[in-house]
Amino acid sequence: MAEVSKGIAEKWGLVVDQDRCTGCNACVVACSMENNVPFTGEDNVAFGRGTYWIYNKRMWEGAYPEVAPAFQPVMCQQCGSAPCEPVCPTFAAVHSEEEQINLQIYNRCIGTRYCANNCPYHARQFNFQDPDIPEPMNSYLNPDVTIRRRGVMEKCTFCVQRIVAGRQTASAEDRPLRDGEVTPACVAACPSGALVFGDLSDPSSRVSQMAQNERQYKLMDELGTRPKVTYLKGGGRNGG
Amino acid sequence: MSDKITRRNFLKIAGAGAAISAVLTGCGPMSRYIVRRPYTEMPEYNQTGLNTYYASTCRECAAGCGIIVRTKEGRAITIEGNPQHPLNRGRLCARGITAQQGLYNPDRVFGPIFQARGDTGRQARTSWDEAIPLVSEALKSPAGQIAFLLGTAPDHLYDLVTEWTRSIGAPAPLRYSALASFEGRSTLQEAANRTFGKPALPYFDLANAEVVFSFGANFLETWLSPVSYSAAYGDMRQARPTRRGYLVAFEARQSLTAGNADEWIPIKPGSEGLVALALARLVAEARGEATPAAARSIDPATVAETAGIEPAKLTELARLFAASEHSLAIPGGSAIGQHEGLAIAQAILQLNVQVNNLGLPGGVFLTNSEQPTTSLTEVKSLVQKMNDSQVKVLFIHAANPVFELPKVLGFEEALAKVPLVISFATFPDETAMLSDYILPDHSPLESFGYQRMLAAADRPVYSSIQPVVAPLYDTRATADVLLAAAAAAGSPLPYTDEVDFVQQMIVPLISAGGFYTAPEIQTFWSRWLQYGGWWVTEQGLDAEIAAGSSRPATFSGPAALEEDKQFYLVVFPTQLGDGAGANRPWLQEMPDPMTTLTWNTWVEVNPETADKLGIHDDDVVRVTTPYGALEASVYRYPAIRPDTIAIPFGQGHTALGRWAEGRGANPAALLPAAVNEAGDLAFGDVIASIALTGKRRPLARVENREGVYGEH
Known part of the structure; x- marks a missing residue:
């Protein structure tokens, strides 16, 4: 819903530089390993039930021989005015006041999937099954992130556990959070440095600076969702 | 550093170390010196509720990226790149990120097995007490009849086995990986040797290049060192405020790299050499220089037709290449993994000579790295020896030749003729299934070692490998098995165990001018583990590249096809x-x-x-x-x-x-x-x-x- 403003400083945002992005999908895997996103197997992926909190939208442009893919990594846009939130009958899709992001309260979710229907970004993923992770592979599961059961909707959280951990470290050391101190898993992995994360409320942060770039645009901005993810158009054939 | 360190200075040094990397620890779950402590004093690596981070090296391919593994309560949780590592600078690819799925894979080999070549009736678990005498007996075979087939990682095992085979006069170990084959590493190295007079893998300074021609080099996905080249690609695009690098890819099938290129030129496979020569001629014309000898008999228009592209396009690209101050041509796997691959690689490298980018920013450098695989020719002669029953014992580590080698090579049939096959596989792969014994090594995240042949390092680097968790199963380091067996066989090496070997190998680094040093090996060792390796601070590669003359080459060009049938x-x-x-x-x-x-x-x-x-x-x-x-x-x-x-x-x-x-x-x-x-x-x-x-x-x-x- 509408952004709550109580003088809270944080406003996390992400910039995706499509000119740097190669479409290698390292972000997809890094996210899955950090957030305990289950692998679902061949049949489920074929049925469209694969779970990817971040996915690379690959669109073919042009015709042979001038054909090329345009890659666009899409994750939850953490809308300031999120279409998923008002439709949830159990208030499982909520807006966090502190981080200004969209969160999913898994134990409220009853699996109506209204939120996914209403999300224009395909960012919400539904658990059609319980995760099947045989022992001892469950050993690598991240203890900071809940494991979701069947019938529960899940989505990108900007790695909120890392934001919280960063904030706690800073507060223990009695200092403000430094720019670049918190990196979600996708940003940390990105081999070509296409993803930049930070606090948009700080005009001097790298992410704020980059979001002012003349190549910037927001995904489906016309819907009035006020996304916190900013894309920078690719150069050359990707529309620079 | 002076031998006397005052207490004040010691604290300063210790403080500096803590500031650089407060979370990385130098001792871990596999520390060799065990001290009993009361339970209330938890070991550093097992503070309940706290993360412990270890620096190590990714072993999923031969690139050798530095990793930081986050562990909690003795479990490896997430893997990220090591921000200080000069190769990948904190970045990592999908393969490195999923290494825990190898460590915690339920299908690993749990302990030494008498595999009986897949004969389930005779299979039985065995023990290390029985396995080591067995390896020892095998090592006593006549030197010429022992063969080792190793993978591209880890390098320390390769060094150890090389030292042992040399000491008894056995054939040097072979290294093979299908990936290295698809990358054309041997060809690249030999082409560099013939073009620049030094058998080293070339390093392409993508980040500072302006116009890049890639001939089948899929450096964003798998080629040589994808993480470091991806980072360079990102910088080529956007790190310079006013100049955006321009990438052109010549290949028949659009790879991820060609997909990201500004222009993809779909030339016929087999025409890469001709296209390179035609470009050489056109570039010389555009620069007003004499046509290189190799390209004199080339007619660009005919070449364009042969390659299946527009002649005007070729001219346009050549002008682009000639006009830029930082042009770069990269010969990649699908272009040089061909019958005429070596000459093709030389023709492409020669384009760099033509625009004088050798040893300059945005150009070609030579690394200090040798390439970590032996050529397929040597693997073929091993297969021949196996078929002729000249191999009595075959040791296989981190390679899966039954799966990876072309089936027509007949490795599987040749394997049947070897009386004793011992596999050190961590997984029951195709080759291990056909072995007599599987004596499983630790998984990479449970092992010590190092990687030193880093194809895309812009400076001397040794990347350290250390265990991040205690071994899960009854596995044993292959280096330890071989050292114990060699000693029992009467051909000992002067090392007590794997860690001792690695330590002795890195002793020369103490005084080699890296970014840290230490008065003695134990202190050096703890920093080596803490930082994830050793390297020098300044980027530096051999800029003195002598350009050889271009060799006249003739290319037969692409094969003719029967349309819609072939x-x-x-x-x-x-x-x-x-x-x-x-x-x-x-x-x-x-x-x-x-x-x-x-x-x-x-x-x-x-x-x-x-x-x-x-x-x-x-x-x-x-x-x-x-x-x-x-x-x-x-x-x-x-x-x-x-x-x-x-x-x-x-x-x-x-x-x-x-x-x-x-x-x-x-x-x-x-x-x-x-x-x-x-x-x-x-x-x-x-x-x-x-x-x-x-x-x-x-x-x-x-x-x-x-x-x-x-x-x-």
Whole structure:
């Protein structure tokens, strides 16, 4: 819903530089390993039930021989005015006041999937099954992130556990959070440095600076969702 | 550093170390010196509720990226790049990120096994007490009849085995990986040798280049060192405020790199050398220089026609290349893994000589790294020796030749003629299943070691490997097994164990001018583990490259095809690497970047060709080459020449655990055993035919699902 403003400083945002992005999908895997996103197997992926909190939208442009893919990594846009939130009958899709992001309260979710229907970004993923992770592979599961059961909707959280951990470290050391101190898993992995994360409320942060770039645009901005993810158009054939 | 360190100075140094990296620890779960402490004093690596981070090196491919593994309560949780490592600077690819799925894979080998070549009736668990005398007996065989086949990682085991074989006069260990074959590493090194007079892998300074011509080099996905080249690619695009690098890719099938290029020029496979020579001629014309000797007899218009592109395009590109101050030409795997691959690689490297970029920013440098594989020629002679019953004992570590080598090479049949095959595999892969014994090594995250042959390092680097968790099973470090067995066999090496060996190997680094030093090895060792290796602070590669003269070359050009019956075949590696990644479920589930396909093998066919042949998406076709055949579903791929088909490598396992087995097809069945002049597999100019089988099997794709719902 509408952004709550109580003088809270944080406003996390992400910039995706499509000119740097190669479409290698390292972000997809890094996210899955950090957030305990289950692998679902061949049949489920074929049925469209694969779970990817971040996915690379690959669109073919042009015709042979001038054909090329345009890659666009899409994750939850953490809308300031999120279409998923008002439709949830159990208030499982909520807006966090502190981080200004969209969160999913898994134990409220009853699996109506209204939120996914209403999300224009395909960012919400539904658990059609319980995760099947045989022992001892469950050993690598991240203890900071809940494991979701069947019938529960899940989505990108900007790695909120890392934001919280960063904030706690800073507060223990009695200092403000430094720019670049918190990196979600996708940003940390990105081999070509296409993803930049930070606090948009700080005009001097790298992410704020980059979001002012003349190549910037927001995904489906016309819907009035006020996304916190900013894309920078690719150069050359990707529309620079 | 002086021998006397005052207490004040010591605190300063210790404080500085803590400030640089407060979380990385130098001692870990495999510390050799065990001290009993009360339970209330928890060890550093096991503070309940707190993360402990270890720096190590990724062993999923030969690149050698530095990693930081986050552990909690003795479990490896997440893996990220090591921000201080000069190769990957904190970045990591999908393969490195999923390494825990190898460590915690339920299908690992749990302890030493008498495998009996797959004879289930005789199989039995054995113990290390029995295994070591067995290895020891094997090492007593006549020196000429012992063979070692190792993988591209880790380097320390290779160094140890090399030292041992040298000491008793046995043949040097061979190293093989299908990935290295597809990368054309031997060819690249030999081409550098002939062009620049030094047998080293060249380093291409992509980040500072302005116009880059890639000939089949898929450096964003698998080639040489994808993480470091991806970072350089990002910088080439956007790190300079006023200049954006321009990438042109010449290859028949659009790889991820070509997909990201500004221009993709789909030339016929086999025409790369001709195109390079034609460009050489046109570049010389544009720069007003004399035509290089090799290109004098070349007519660019004819070449363009042969390669299947517009002559005007070739001229335009040559002008672009000639006009830029920072032009770079990169010879990659599919271009140089051909019969004439060595000459092709030389012709492409020669373009760099022509624009004088040697040793300059945005140009070509020579690394200090040797390349970590032996050529396929040597593997072939090993197979020949095995067939002639000249090999009595074969040791295999971190390689899966039964899966990776072209089937026509007959490795599996030759293996049957070796009286004793001992595998050190951590997984029951195809080769291990056909061995007499499996004596499992620790998984990479449980091991000590180092990687020193880093193909894309811009400075001298040794990257350290250390255990991040205590070994889960009854496995044992192969280096320890060999050292103990060699001692018992009466040919000991002067090392007590693996750690002692690694320590002695890095002693010269103490005074080699790295970014840290120490008065003695134990202190040096703890920093070596803490930082994840040793390197020098300043970037520095040999800028003194002597350009050799261009050798006149003649290329036979692409083979003629029978239209719509015969096709050029491109076999390309994916995120599964040499196939060892197929048992990592997240690598299987990760969509292939270009097709978004998962969990299977597919055949890429241009939609135009598919329409002519009446092939629809997901139709199963039979692909036949003179060497073999396979069946797989078709993916109509718009970015491939209509006269070319392509198949990814890595699937088609008959072993290797639940996620890998019985999935897809192995294109090793389609490949020849032929090699080029440098001894690399000539896989780039194979001709295949396809035929419909009448079967249909939908592929699991992440893109638009039209055609899949309701038809499954």
